[in-house]
Amino acid sequence: MDPLQEWTELVAPTLGVDPGLVTATQDDVLDMVRDVAHGVVRPAAPLTAYVVGLAAGRAGGRGEDVAAAVRAALTQVDELLSARGPATG
Numbered sequence: 001m002d003p004l005q006e007w008t009e010l011v012a013p014t015l016g017v018d019p020g021l022v023t024a025t026q027d028d029v030l031d032m033v034r035d036v037a038h039g040v041v042r043p044a045a046p047l048t049a050y051v052v053g054l055a056a057g058r059a060g061g062r063g064e065d066v067a068a069a070v071r072a073a074l075t076q077v078d079e080l081l082s083a084r085g086p087a088t089g
Helices: 004-013 018-038 045-060 066-084
Strands: none
Touching: 004 018, 018 045, 018 066, 045 066
């Protein structure tokens, strides 16, 4: 098992989250983190991931509902990055 999957299998259930939900959205989240780190500033990347998680949690639901909420939040972040333009720093 690779370290990322191993960590997900450990941390997700500890925090009451289905590891399958994390796996279903992890590539999209990691892409967003990369884009924010390069397009804004590095510390904004984990903070944005945290805000996406809060937004998805606030949306409620379980399983596919939460995955859809994560993807909706990621779409909004992508739109903000696109509107913001290239990084200037």
